[in-house]
Amino acid sequence: MADVYEVTIWARGVTQDMEGRHLSLLLANSADKDGKFVQAWDNYADLPDRVGVPLRKYARISDEEIEMRYEYENDNPSLSIVMDDTIVKGIDILAGMEKGGALVVNTARSPDEILKFIPNSDLLSTIVCVDATGIAGAGSMEDLDFMGSEGGVEATEVGKGMSAPLVGAAAKATDKVTLDSLVAVTANKDGVKEGYEKAVVKSL
Amino acid sequence: MAKEMFLAGCSAAAYGAALARVEVISSFPIRPYTGIMMELSKLVANGELDAEFVHGEGEHAQVAIAYGAAAAGARAYTGSSGVGVTYAMECYSPASGGRLPCQMAIADRALDPPGDFGSEHTDVMSCRDQGWIMGWAETPQEILDNTIIYYRIGEDPRVLLPQFSCQDGYFVSHIPGKVVMPEQSQVDEFLPPYKHPHALDPTKPISHGPQIYPDQGPAINLQRAQAFLDTPAVIEEVIDDYNRIFGRDYSPFLEEYRTDDADFVFFIQGGHARTARYAVNHLREKGVKAGMVKLRFVRPFPTEAVAETLSKFKAVGCVENSTSYGGAMKGGNLIHEVRSALYDVDNPPAVTSFMAGLGGEVVSLDEFYSMAKVLAEAAKTGKVDQYVYWVNFDHGV
Amino acid sequence: MSKKKYCEKFSVPEHLQVPLGACIPAPVKEQRAMITGNWRTERPVIDHEKCNLCLNCFIFCPDSSWHLDEEEERMVWNADFCKGCLLCVAECDVDCLSVENELNFKGGVVRLDKPY
Numbered sequence: 001m002a003d004v005y006e007v008t009i010w011a012r013g014v015t016q017d018m019e020g021r022h023l024s025l026l027l028a029n030s031a032d033k034d035g036k037f038v039q040a041w042d043n044y045a046d047l048p049d050r051v052g053v054p055l056r057k058y059a060r061i062s063d064e065e066i067e068m069r070y071e072y073e074n075d076n077p078s079l080s081i082v083m084d085d086t087i088v089k090g091i092d093i094l095a096g097m098e099k100g101g102a103l104v105v106n107t108a109r110s111p112d113e114i115l116k117f118i119p120n121s122d123l124l125s126t127i128v129c130v131d132a133t134g135i136a137g138a139g140s141m142e143d144l145d146f147m148g149s150e151g152g153v154e155a156t157e158v159g160k161g162m163s164a165p166l167v168g169a170a171a172k173a174t175d176k177v178t179l180d181s182l183v184a185v186t187a188n189k190d191g192v193k194e195g196y197e198k199a200v201v202k203s204l
Numbered sequence: 205m206a207k208e209m210f211l212a213g214c215s216a217a218a219y220g221a222a223l224a225r226v227e228v229i230s231s232f233p234i235r236p237y238t239g240i241m242m243e244l245s246k247l248v249a250n251g252e253l254d255a256e257f258v259h260g261e262g263e264h265a266q267v268a269i270a271y272g273a274a275a276a277g278a279r280a281y282t283g284s285s286g287v288g289v290t291y292a293m294e295c296y297s298p299a300s301g302g303r304l305p306c307q308m309a310i311a312d313r314a315l316d317p318p319g320d321f322g323s324e325h326t327d328v329m330s331c332r333d334q335g336w337i338m339g340w341a342e343t344p345q346e347i348l349d350n351t352i353i354y355y356r357i358g359e360d361p362r363v364l365l366p367q368f369s370c371q372d373g374y375f376v377s378h379i380p381g382k383v384v385m386p387e388q389s390q391v392d393e394f395l396p397p398y399k400h401p402h403a404l405d406p407t408k409p410i411s412h413g414p415q416i417y418p419d420q421g422p423a424i425n426l427q428r429a430q431a432f433l434d435t436p437a438v439i440e441e442v443i444d445d446y447n448r449i450f451g452r453d454y455s456p457f458l459e460e461y462r463t464d465d466a467d468f469v470f471f472i473q474g475g476h477a478r479t480a481r482y483a484v485n486h487l488r489e490k491g492v493k494a495g496m497v498k499l500r501f502v503r504p505f506p507t508e509a510v511a512e513t514l515s516k517f518k519a520v521g522c523v524e525n526s527t528s529y530g531g532a533m534k535g536g537n538l539i540h541e542v543r544s545a546l547y548d549v550d551n552p553p554a555v556t557s558f559m560a561g562l563g564g565e566v567v568s569l570d571e572f573y574s575m576a577k578v579l580a581e582a583a584k585t586g587k588v589d590q591y592v593y594w595v596n597f598d599h600g601v
Numbered sequence: 602m603s604k605k606k607y608c609e610k611f612s613v614p615e616h617l618q619v620p621l622g623a624c625i626p627a628p629v630k631e632q633r634a635m636i637t638g639n640w641r642t643e644r645p646v647i648d649h650e651k652c653n654l655c656l657n658c659f660i661f662c663p664d665s666s667w668h669l670d671e672e673e674e675r676m677v678w679n680a681d682f683c684k685g686c687l688l689c690v691a692e693c694d695v696d697c698l699s700v701e702n703e704l705n706f707k708g709g710v711v712r713l714d715k716p717y
Binding site: 317318534590591592593594 | 606607608611612613622623
Binding site for chain 3: 012046050051052053090092119
């Protein structure tokens with residue numbers, strides 16, 4: 001069966017639900033543009049319409065058709081993207097990850113500061129930090145859309161807010177998405193490029 | 205170049221309803237079908253769909269509003285999941301008996317107890333006897349197409365029956381897939397405006413559901429039974445027309461996958477058919493002659509087609525995503541229908557069933573391989589050891 | 602003639618076993634199966650010198666995360682369940698509560714691998 005690259009995105013309920021979903025759609029749309037097979041979906045059990053609840057979005061990328069399509073979660077993420085840095089403290093964002101994975105965090109703090117909160121960081125080969133909220137500025141929380149987690153997904157015009165710089169930073173953590181395709185599919189193109197440039201990468 | 209969108213089943217159903225120019229929508233929230241109504245309310249609010257959007261005070265009210273609207277001559281759309289479907293149970297017979305072709309979108313969900321959002325067909329399979337057309341979609345593309353197709357079937361003067369257009373909750377309703385969007389002009393060509401022979405009209409007053417004496421009962425029931433005898437021919441016509449206009453390749457009742465020289469088949473309906481295909485491919489790679497037959501309509505159940513198709517194989521495994529506690533086979537529902545259909549066939553296949561995916565459990569490729577092991581043995585010996593296997597828990601599997 | 606069975610005796614693995622009628626014991630005082638401390642991005646920090654034990658924080662907290670330790674005569678904050686809504690900060694009459702980012706503190710959160 002095909003090798004499936006799994007991405008788990010962590011975000012906060014209500015305020016980041018839409019941007020979290022857009023992040024998974026951007027990864028999928030971009031890899032799809034590069035000719036790969038993709039899946040992007042929301043976690044079904046997380047009930048994201050509660051302010052502050054940690055929630056998950058998922059993406060999968062593969063060179064071959066993805067056969068086990070109906071899964072509830074990504075059990076073995078190779079890439080974990082965290083949209084609110086306080087999540088790294090209360091959630092084991094590397095659960096299920098095999099050694100050599102990557103972590104991307106939306107934070108104004110440094111990679112070393114973030115690593116202090118992750119006891120199992122020896123699983124990581126790379127950590128990338130970017131202040132996506134700062135880069136996106138007012139656009140971070142302008143649009144709230146409660147539809148996607150109930151099956152109303154909009155895959156066009158995505159990536160207007162903080163998901164854009166965050167996905168740009170993710171391009172530095174993995175080669176499964178290319179910066180050019182990301183820029184092509186994201187609404188906030190400058191944000192993607194700025195996130196890519198300003199991302200701080202630390203190899204472990 | 206046809207427009208392609210990346211849609212989850214809920215959105216796809218909503219767009220299907222919008223393309224079908226539904227006129228009255230009655231909503232009430234319950235996961236997982238809720239997204240359909242959220243999407244439709246957005247389309248109505250934006251002015252993209254000209255429809256009355258009514259909120260019922262419960263699922264019972266929802267369905268009553270829908271068939272009331274259908275009685276008044278409006279194309280009505282409603283929906284529900286899980287316990288919502290059973291809450292509205294009282295309304296199903298008046299809708300079908302009154303020959304009111306409203307449509308109910310079902311994103312199925314396990315029934316209580318306890319609270320489980322996961323997909324299970326039991327909710328609407330429990331309503332098989334209520335006289336509605338019923339069938340499952342496997343993908344978001346199919347649910348969009350079915351929404352439009354079912355209106356054409358149900359509103360046909362030879363049929364005039366309400367329809368359940370069903371999809372697996374979460375697996376199909378919430379996981380997006382690529383959907384080719386039909387053009388409005390194509391849909392208008394395929395689906396004429398709804399016209400009921402005796403819609404409610406102050407200038408031609410009629411009564412719905414008057415009191416009768418018991419000896420008048422049988423003829424009234426026979427009328428509905430007759431409609432179901434006439435429906436299969438309409439389905440064939442309609443699917444043919446849909447394929448022609450929209451460039452699809454649907455077979456009316458049964459979709460066969462790699463059955464040409466199959467020893468045994470999985471008999472399945474709904475989203476898990478997608479995984480079954482991959483399982484069949486892998487089994488074939490190992491030299492196991494497996495195949496799959498997907499059921500597209502459970503009502504009207506295509507008895508002749510099932511008998512003719514399944515009699516070609518040595519063993520049949522019904523993949524049961526619904527329960528029939530205490531029923532004849534003490535397992536699920538499909539095995540009852542399949543065994544009945546095969547009763548008159550000379551040398552019928554060995555038939556067994558597998559309780560899989562209940563409660564929304566993921567039916568994995570490994571589970572299909574376990575089923576295949578049992579079926580391969582049954583194909584060899586011509587006999588089954590058990591009628592029902594609970595995949596995961598059964599030592600036999 | 603072999604006797605056909607409807608379904609064999611089967612065994613359910615322990616982690617999937619279900620109590621009768623799907624009924625479970627109800628939680629008392631704290632629902633340890635749904636710890637919500639990791640919903641916080643910010644936490645209230647109390648200056649005990651300024652606190653006058655008016656109990657506003659206890660009254661207004663939607664999650665009962667403040668309570669009075671009557672022996673010590675101090676307010677006690679429940680780090681496991683406080684969701685960081687900061688209602689207590691808004692309702693405190695003597696400004697003894699301040700807000701700080703959760704990452705300014707090393708501990709105080711039960712680390713889970715699922716949201717709850």
